[in-house]
Amino acid sequence: MTEFERIKYEDRYREKWLAQNIKDKVVNPRWNGGVSNSALNGFKKHTSVNKGGRPKLSLSKDAAMLNKLLQREMSLNDAADIMGLTIKSLRQIKSRYGLPRSKDEPVSNVHPDKD
Numbered sequence: 161m162t163e164f165e166r167i168k169y170e171d172r173y174r175e176k177w178l179a180q181n182i183k184d185k186v187v188n189p190r191w192n193g194g195v196s197n198s199a200l201n202g203f204k205k206h207t208s209v210n211k212g213g214r215p216k217l218s219l220s221k222d223a224a225m226l227n228k229l230l231q232r233e234m235s236l237n238d239a240a241d242i243m244g245l246t247i248k249s250l251r252q253i254k255s256r257y258g259l260p261r262s263k264d265e266p267v268s269n270v271h272p273d274k275d
Contacts, residue, residue, distance in 0.1 A: 181193045181194070216257075216258060216261075217256065217257055219257055219261070220253075220257075222243065222245070222253055223253050223256075223257045223259065225243060226239055226243065226250060226253055226254065226259055227257070227259050227260055227261055229242065229243075230254070230259055230260035231260050236250050236251065236254070
């Protein structure tokens with residue numbers, strides 16, 4: 161096949177493809193012509209892409225204390241005895257704040273102790 165024939169058949173194929181898309185749209189109104197959603201949106205990325213993910217929560221006082229104890233390789237049972245909390249609550253704190261963290265994380269007053 162020569163270059164000229166290839167170009168001629170490409171144009172015919174495109175005409176037939178567009179006609180078939182019109183028929184498919186009648187049968188299925190949700191048909192988008194075989195084009196991906198990102199192509200329909202102009203290949204624009206979502207605003208939250210490439211921003212590094214969800215920011216880490218700053219540590220509460222309980223989380224900071226648990227972080228110090230976990231950095232010293234203390235078990236959750238021992239930490240629960242020291243802090244006066246249940247093991248279940250310490251597990252929740254550990255998973256919520258992603259403990260143990262490095263030593264340079266700031267402590268916040270977002271969750272002040274209710275004494």
